[in-house]
Amino acid sequence: MNTFPSEQLFKLGLEIYLAAGIFGLLAWRYRNLARIVVFSLTALGAAVEGGACFTALVSGQTSTVVIPSGVSMVAWTFRLDPLSCYFNLALAVVALAVSIYSLGYVRGFAAHKPVGLFCFFYCVLLIGLTAVFSAANAILFLMAWESMALAAWYLVSFDHEIAENRQAGSLFFIMSHAGTACLLIAFVLLGTWSGGFDFSTFHAAGAALTPLRQGALFLLFIAGFGVKAGMIPVHIWLPAAHPAAPSNASALLSAILIKTGIYGIIRVAFDFLGVPPLWSGFLLLAIGGATALMGILWAIIEPDLKKMLAWSTIENSGIILMALGAAMMFQSYGQTALAAFALMACLFHIFNHAIFKALLFLSAGAVVHATGTRNLERMGGVIRLMPLTAAFFLVGALAISALPPLNGFVSEWMIYQSLLGGFRSTTSVTRVLFPIAGTLLALTGALAAACFVRAFGIGFLALPRSPEASLAHEAHPTMLAGMGVLAAACVALGVSGSMWMGVLGSVTHQLFGINIGADAAMASGLTLGSGLQAAGGLQKTPASLAIAVLLISVLPLLLWVLWLRGRTRVTGPAWDCGLPRLTAHNEYTAMAFSKPLQMIFAAFYQPRRALHAEYEVSTFYPTSVHFESEVAPAFETRLYAPLIARFMARAGSFRRIQAGSIHAYLAYIFVTLILLLIWSTRA
Amino acid sequence: MMATLAKAALQLLLLLIAAPLLSGFIRTLKARLQMRRGPGILQPLRDVWKLLRKDMVIPETASWIFAATPYVYFSTAMLVGLLVPMIATAAPLRLFGGVLAVIYLLALGRFFMALGALDAGSSFGGLGSSREMTISAIAEPAMMLAIFTVAITANSTDLSEMARVSVSQSWKFLAPSQMLAFSGLFIALLAETGRIPVDNPATHLELTMIHEAMVLEYSGPYLALIEWGASIRQLVLMTLLVNTFFPFGLSANWTPINLIPGLAFYLLKLLLLAGAVVLVETSNAKLRLFRVPELLAVAFILGALALISTFLF
Numbered sequence: 001m002n003t004f005p006s007e008q009l010f011k012l013g014l015e016i017y018l019a020a021g022i023f024g025l026l027a028w029r030y031r032n033l034a035r036i037v038v039f040s041l042t043a044l045g046a047a048v049e050g051g052a053c054f055t056a057l058v059s060g061q062t063s064t065v066v067i068p069s070g071v072s073m074v075a076w077t078f079r080l081d082p083l084s085c086y087f088n089l090a091l092a093v094v095a096l097a098v099s100i101y102s103l104g105y106v107r108g109f110a111a112h113k114p115v116g117l118f119c120f121f122y123c124v125l126l127i128g129l130t131a132v133f134s135a136a137n138a139i140l141f142l143m144a145w146e147s148m149a150l151a152a153w154y155l156v157s158f159d160h161e162i163a164e165n166r167q168a169g170s171l172f173f174i175m176s177h178a179g180t181a182c183l184l185i186a187f188v189l190l191g192t193w194s195g196g197f198d199f200s201t202f203h204a205a206g207a208a209l210t211p212l213r214q215g216a217l218f219l220l221f222i223a224g225f226g227v228k229a230g231m232i233p234v235h236i237w238l239p240a241a242h243p244a245a246p247s248n249a250s251a252l253l254s255a256i257l258i259k260t261g262i263y264g265i266i267r268v269a270f271d272f273l274g275v276p277p278l279w280s281g282f283l284l285l286a287i288g289g290a291t292a293l294m295g296i297l298w299a300i301i302e303p304d305l306k307k308m309l310a311w312s313t314i315e316n317s318g319i320i321l322m323a324l325g326a327a328m329m330f331q332s333y334g335q336t337a338l339a340a341f342a343l344m345a346c347l348f349h350i351f352n353h354a355i356f357k358a359l360l361f362l363s364a365g366a367v368v369h370a371t372g373t374r375n376l377e378r379m380g381g382v383i384r385l386m387p388l389t390a391a392f393f394l395v396g397a398l399a400i401s402a403l404p405p406l407n408g409f410v411s412e413w414m415i416y417q418s419l420l421g422g423f424r425s426t427t428s429v430t431r432v433l434f435p436i437a438g439t440l441l442a443l444t445g446a447l448a449a450a451c452f453v454r455a456f457g458i459g460f461l462a463l464p465r466s467p468e469a470s471l472a473h474e475a476h477p478t479m480l481a482g483m484g485v486l487a488a489a490c491v492a493l494g495v496s497g498s499m500w501m502g503v504l505g506s507v508t509h510q511l512f513g514i515n516i517g518a519d520a521a522m523a524s525g526l527t528l529g530s531g532l533q534a535a536g537g538l539q540k541t542p543a544s545l546a547i548a549v550l551l552i553s554v555l556p557l558l559l560w561v562l563w564l565r566g567r568t569r570v571t572g573p574a575w576d577c578g579l580p581r582l583t584a585h586n587e588y589t590a591m592a593f594s595k596p597l598q599m600i601f602a603a604f605y606q607p608r609r610a611l612h613a614e615y616e617v618s619t620f621y622p623t624s625v626h627f628e629s630e631v632a633p634a635f636e637t638r639l640y641a642p643l644i645a646r647f648m649a650r651a652g653s654f655r656r657i658q659a660g661s662i663h664a665y666l667a668y669i670f671v672t673l674i675l676l677l678i679w680s681t682r683a
Numbered sequence: 684m685m686a687t688l689a690k691a692a693l694q695l696l697l698l699l700i701a702a703p704l705l706s707g708f709i710r711t712l713k714a715r716l717q718m719r720r721g722p723g724i725l726q727p728l729r730d731v732w733k734l735l736r737k738d739m740v741i742p743e744t745a746s747w748i749f750a751a752t753p754y755v756y757f758s759t760a761m762l763v764g765l766l767v768p769m770i771a772t773a774a775p776l777r778l779f780g781g782v783l784a785v786i787y788l789l790a791l792g793r794f795f796m797a798l799g800a801l802d803a804g805s806s807f808g809g810l811g812s813s814r815e816m817t818i819s820a821i822a823e824p825a826m827m828l829a830i831f832t833v834a835i836t837a838n839s840t841d842l843s844e845m846a847r848v849s850v851s852q853s854w855k856f857l858a859p860s861q862m863l864a865f866s867g868l869f870i871a872l873l874a875e876t877g878r879i880p881v882d883n884p885a886t887h888l889e890l891t892m893i894h895e896a897m898v899l900e901y902s903g904p905y906l907a908l909i910e911w912g913a914s915i916r917q918l919v920l921m922t923l924l925v926n927t928f929f930p931f932g933l934s935a936n937w938t939p940i941n942l943i944p945g946l947a948f949y950l951l952k953l954l955l956l957a958g959a960v961v962l963v964e965t966s967n968a969k970l971r972l973f974r975v976p977e978l979l980a981v982a983f984i985l986g987a988l989a990l991i992s993t994f995l996f
Contacts, residue, residue, distance in 0.1 A: 383746045394748075403791040404784060413783050416840075423835050435831045435990055439983075442827035443820070449794055450816035457801030457812060462744050555758065567738055567904060574742035574805040574900055582744065588801065588809020596817040600976045 007065045009052030010080060010134075013092075014067075014127060016045035021123030028116025035106045038119035042126060043099035049130065050092030053085040060506040064136065079136035079199065082507040083271070086347060087133040087263050090354045093489060094255045095126055101362050101482025102248045104475065108369050109246070118158060118246075125151035125252065132260050138187040138197040145183070145260070149176045152257060155249035156241045168240035175237040179227030183264075186220035189213075190272070199271070206272035214273055218280045221268045229261025230314045231321060232291045233635050238314055239298070243306035243374065247365020250306060254313040255358035259350055262320055269328050270343070270511040281328030284321050285433065289440045292318025296447045297601055300594045301631060304374045305364050305459055309357065312400065312451065315444055316353045320346055322437055323415045326422055331512075335425045338418065340508035340516050345414035347504050352407040352493060356399040359486035363393040366475035366483070367459070372468045376455065376590040381464035385472040390460045392483040397452035399490045402445050407493035415441060450597065458590040465584045598631070607631045690775035690937055691765055698764040701950075702914040703727035705921070705957060712961045727914060734907035742900050744804035752799030753901065753908035759792035760915035767922050768846040770945040771934040781840040782830055785923070786823070789875075789916060793819055796909070800897035807889060811896025814972060818874055818881060818893065821979045826871035828986030829864040832993055833927050836860065842923075849930040860992040865928045867985035869959075872924060874979060876917040879964040881975050891969060918953075921960075925952040 020041035027034040056063065062081040069076055078084075102122070109115055128148030135141035153176070157169030191197045193213060194205030209217070223234070230238040238258070242250050265284070269276040295314030302308040323346035330339035366389045367382055368374050383390040399406040419441070422434030464470035474480075493500065505515035576582045598605055612626040613619075657668075707724035714721025741749065763785050765776045778784060797816050800808035834840045837848040874881045882893040889896065898909050926933060932948025934941035970978060 383748065398791075398794070401790070401794060402787060403794060404780065404787050409780070409784075409787055413780055416783055420831060420834060420840065424838075431994075432991060435828070435835065436987070438831055439824045439828045439986075443824040446790070446820040446823040449790055450820050453794060453797045453801070453812065453816050457798050457809075461746060461748060461798065461802040462804030555761065557754065570738065570740045571743045572740045574744055574803045575807070576805045582804055584804075586806055587804050588806050588813065593809060593813040593816075596813060596972065597820065599973060600817065600821065 006052040006056040006059075006080060007063050009048050009055070010065055010078065011067065013045045013049035013052060014130060016041055016048060017123050017127045017130070020045065021120045021127070024116045024119030024123065026116075028114060031115040032107075034116045034119050036103065038123065039099045039102045039106070042123060043096055043103075045126070046092045046095035046099055050089055050096065053080070053089040053092060056080045057082055057085040057089060057503055057506055060509060062510070065134075076131075076140055077136040077198075078131070078134040078140075080134060082510045083263075083266065084134040086351075086503070086507050087259060088130055090259065090351045091126075091129050091133065091256050094252065094354050094358045094486075097358060097482045097485040097489075098248050098251050098362070099482075100485065101251075101365075101479045104478035104482075105246070105248050105365060105369070107476065113158075118155070121151045121154040122249070122252075124148075125155065125249075125257075129252075129256055129260065133263060136199055138191060138199070138202075141199075142180070142184065142187065145180060148257070148260070149173075149180070152176075152241075152245075152249075152253060155245045155253070157244070158246055158249070159244065162244075164240075165244040168237070168244040172237045172241040175227050175234065179224045179234070182220045182224035182227075186217055186224060189220070190217055199267075202272040203274075207274040209273075211277060214277055215280070218268070218273070218276065222265065222280070222283070225261040225264035225268075226287075227261065228258060229265070229321065230258050230291070230295075230317045231261070231287055232294055232314075232318075233639055235291065235295075235314050236633075236635055236640065239302075239307050239310045242310035242313065243304060247306070247361055247368060250310075250365070251358040251361035254310060254361055255354040258313060258317055259354065262317070262324065262346075262350060265321075265324060266343075266346075266511075269324075270331070275331055276328045278329060278332040281325045281330075281332060282430070282433075284325030284328060285437060286325070288318045288321030288323075288325050289437055290318070291315070291321060292444045293440060294318075294604075296444045296451060297597075297604060298633075300447060300451045300454065301591075301598050301605070303376050303590055305376055305379070305455060306361070306368065306374050308376075308451070308455060309360050309364060312360075312448065313353075313357055315448065316349070316357065316400070319412075319415065319441065319444065320349050320353065322441065323349060323418065326415075326418055326434065326437070329430075330418075330422060330425050333426050336512050336514060337516055338421050338425055340512045340514055341414070341421070342418035343508055343511065344501065344504040344516070345411060345418050347507060348414060348497075348500065349411035352399070352411045352490075355486050355489045355493065356396045356406075356408060359392060359483060359490065360396040360400065362479070362483050362486065363389050363396060366479055367393070367472070370472040370475065371466075373466065376459045378466035379459040379464075379469050380462055380466075380584060380587065381469055382460045382472055385464075385470075386474045388480050389475050389483065390456075392480075392487045393460065394456060395487040395490055397456050399494070401449040401452050403449070405491075405494050407490050407497070410494055410497035412441070412445060447597070450594075454590055454593045458588070458593060462587055463582070463584045465587065604634075605631045606634070686937070687775060690771075694765055694769055694775050695761065697769060697946075698761065698915055698918065699911075700728075701953075702918040703731060703911065705918050705953065706914040708954065709957050709961055709964075712958065713964055716961060716965045727910070731907045731911050734902075734910070735904050737903040739903035739905060742803040742805075745802045745900070748795070749799050749802040749900075750905075752795045752802075753905040753912070755795040756792045756799075757908040757912040757915075759788045760912040760919065763788045764915055764919050766842060767919050768843055768926055768933065769922055770942055770949045771937050772846040772850055772930075773843045773937070774846075777841065777843055782834065782842050782845070782923075783840060785842065785919075786827065786830070789919075790819070790823070792912065792916070796897055800900075803900035805900065807896045807899050810889065811893050811899070814893045815897060818975060818979075821976055822871050822874040822982070825867055825979050825982035825986055826875065828983060829867040829871065829989060832860055832864040832986065832989040835990075835993060842927075846926055846930055846933060849927060850933050850935070858992075860989045861928060863985050863989035863992060865924070867982045867989060868924055868928075870978060870982035870985070872920050873960070873963065874975070874982075875920055877913075878960060880967050880970045880978055883969050891972075921953060921956050922949075925949075925956050 020038045024034050024038040060082060062079065065078040065080065067076040106115060124147055128144050128151055131144030132141060132148055135144055153169055153173050156172050157166055159165050190202055193209060194201050227234045242254050245253060292315050295311050295318055299308050299311035299315060302311055323342055327339045327342035327346060330342055367379065370386060371379055399408040402408040402412040416438055419434045419438040423431050509515040574582050576586050608630045610628040613622040614624045616623050704724060706727045711721040711724050766774055766778060766785050768774045797812040800812040833845060837845040839845055877884055877894040883891055886892055887895055898906060901909055929952055932945055934945030
């Protein structure tokens with residue numbers, strides 16, 4: 001029955017994940033055994049899944065895997081089409097690195113922590129994610145969606161001794177379910193309108209729906225998937241939940257879990273509906289822009305390293321949504337080639353973000369583990385004590401700041417090209433939006449660079465800022481290996497971006513019927529006129545840029561060898577205005593670093609400042625000064641708090657009819673009964 | 684291949700020599716306008732030569748980032764210089780990325796510079812690094828917007844293609860969109876090169892310095908590389924400005940007979956732009972740090988107007 005090996009490999013991978021999970025549960029008493037076996041198995045499973053998805057993706061074929069459930073009427077059907085395989089490939093690469101990393105990282109869990117249970121939910125999360133990306137019908141999709149959310153909830157509240165983490169877990173749980181409710185309604189509506197729950201049925205019927213129905217579905221789907229994607233204003237769970245989980249889980253959540261939302265939107269927009277309504281693309285472009293800007297602005301002032309990374313995930317999700325929104329708008333303008341190019345940019349950025357965000361979370365996790373703090377102000381000097389971890393973090397920081405020759409630059413370049421190309425996609429005034437969106441992207445990119453200079457410069461360089469930081473030690477070799485895989489992927493994807501175009505092309509072939517990745521060779525000019533030619537620019541491969549970077553750095557190195565080697569170097573204290581010795585107290589702080597930006601964007605942050613000074617003789621000689629400054633989380637205080645307050649007030653008014661008197665309750669039941677009887681006889 | 688290498692070598696030579704000379708020219712002209720004698724045009728070259736032969740003091744708090752920074756800063760500046768058309772419409776290297784690669788390679792240099800400044804551990808470095816990243820964060824979008832306008836007009840983000848298109852329509856620079864974009868980019872140039880309304884290259888006052896605060900811990904050959912690199916970055920940005928907006932005299936090919944007038948035109952345009960920079964520097968006071976965003980907002984609005992006027996006119 002199975003003719004294509006990728007189907008068997010896919011099944012095998014899932015079975016390995018399942019076996020690993022069950023083993024973790026059974027061997028819960030033997031912490032080390034459970035850890036070593038489970039994470040080795042998941043690494044193996046991830047490699048198998050990756051192989052399956054890569055071969056399927058390269059062949060460009062769609063195949064179906066059916067796993068009988070043993071219950072009649074229900075079969076678990078997975079469909080391996082290029083879009084599914086692409087997301088599963090990203091998952092597999094990240095899962096491979098995270099599993100290797102976890103071999104060492106989970107050793108550091110406290111003695112009372114249930115390692116076996118952690119392993120089990122880790123495997124459930126992997127299975128859930130794989131199934132979400134490849135489910136062939138709405139029922140399996142929702143089941144996978146829920147098990148994924150449940151596993152993620154466990155991982156987020158794993159360190160439940162800390163009240164903050166419990167709250168983060170509950171918040172995630174509530175938001176996630178609010179999103180699922182929207183999805184459930186949307187799928188039921190789509191199911192009734194199209195007469196089935198298979199994705200292929202949706203595909204067949206979606207395009208024929210009336211615009212009103214399409215619009216309603218779209219809003220529901222965007223709301224439901226947007227929660228997972230970290231879209232504003234439903235992002236509030238993300239900066240709380242992602243840092244709360246152990247760092248290997250945070251990496252998986254930030255790199256892959258948020259992409260389930262993006263996957264859903266792509267699936268709905270291009271597979272179910274075919275040509276999304278114009279306003280929906282515009283909506284996503286606008287929301288994406290706002291999400292990107294807001295995410296990075298909050299990341300910049302965040303003192304907690306992992307929380308900062310979580311905010312930056314929101315930023316990147318916004319960038320991805322912008323590219324997706326642009327692709328949708330191009331598709332509704334009828335510019336299929338440009339839409340395909342914009343979607344390729346979007347997909348490539350999804351992959352790249354998965355890689356470098358996982359890398360950043362893993363290296364941050366190693367530092368947090370070694371120094372025992374997440375606060376940037378208490379780190380510092382890590383680069384001497386943990387040279388490799390610091391180098392890996394630097395690679396991630398360069399990649400996420402879109403600096404050449406790493407992978408972030410290639411995908412952001414593609415997004416710029418598609419946005420600029422968008423200027424010619426239509427003659428209406430809306431085309432001004434695209435370059436403006438490009439400028440917004442430039443702003444977020446420059447802010448991201450500032451943000452990561454701050455994170456690396458304050459957190460890793462110069463002197464240790466606390467006693468804990470000065471005792472840091474290099475991470476376990478398996479942790480370094482996990483990070484190394486991802487760092488190598490950042491470099492490889494940056495250098496070989498053009499080879500990747502064929503892979504991306506098979507996804508656009510499925511959705512749009514054209515594969516500009518493969519056709520790109522025919523266009524040699526680098527013009528913006530159409531996506532086709534813009535892709536041609538990629539044939540002047542990113543590799544050439546990387547090679548040029550290398551060659552050109554040979555020159556100063558030559559200078560170094562010939563000239564500077566002989567120079568005497570004296571090591572001395574850094575200049576600090578003639579004070580006796582530089583200490584960590586003289587260093588610039590993370591807060592001071594981002595202060596200018598906080599002041600420039602004060603209208604956005606609305607900081608609250610309070611200055612209290614007491615004087616005795618003159619106002620020039622205060623006896624005591626008390627200063628407070630706070631930036632309150634905007635959405636929580638200004639949107640959610642009033643909403644919750646209003647809801648609670650309304651709920652309070654129901655208390656009047658629920659006074660606690662049993663006579664009253666009996667009366668209610670009696671009245672209800674009478675009313676029901678009247679109603680039933682009337683009909 | 685050999686031809687490319689020869690072109691690259693020629694342009695590299697021009698970059699390495701012309702960049703310090705341009706800095707010297709600006710300094711001398713400024714001094715003359717302020718009724719001073721000035722150090723002479725050759726002074727920056729002499730400084731580089733002197734620094735290259737000196738010993739170095741490395742802060743004991745510094746890591747390898749501190750040592751890598753001068754190389755990264757210098758080599759990104761050189762690479763960017765090879766991507767920009769200087770005397771001929773075709774730049775020696777036409778790599779992936781075009782004008783976006785130029786901007787992001789400059790950003791790569793800046794990223795390392797800011798890290799190197801933090802690595803020494805003194806508060807001056809942090810101060811400079813924080814201000815540099817802040818100003819670039821708001822200057823970069825303004826610059827991009829102006830560049831997008833030009834790219835949309837030329838229908839390409841490849842610099843050589845942009846130069847070719849603007850040469851072929853040489854009166855285009857009078858179009859409102861081009862003039863607005865030029866003004867926006869000029870303001871962004873002042874910010875990116877640390878010129879007076881934004882940063883004062885001649886001061887070591889901790890309240891105001893930005894670039895100087897970052898390089899405070901560097902000495903000897905490292906400082907030489909950084910200063911040299913900084914002057915190349917300035918030259919590249921100014922070249923970008925003159926050659927995209929006023930493409931007159933750009934040689935259509937790399938034959939010597941065309942290159943010589945191309946070079947003459949190029950130097951003339953460059954000196955005129957330098958004169959404009961000097962006029963701005965002499966007639967303005969340095970802005971407070973928190974007034975700089977307003978200036979850059981002006982650049983941003985000019986860019987936005989430029990964009991809108993591309994299809995109104």
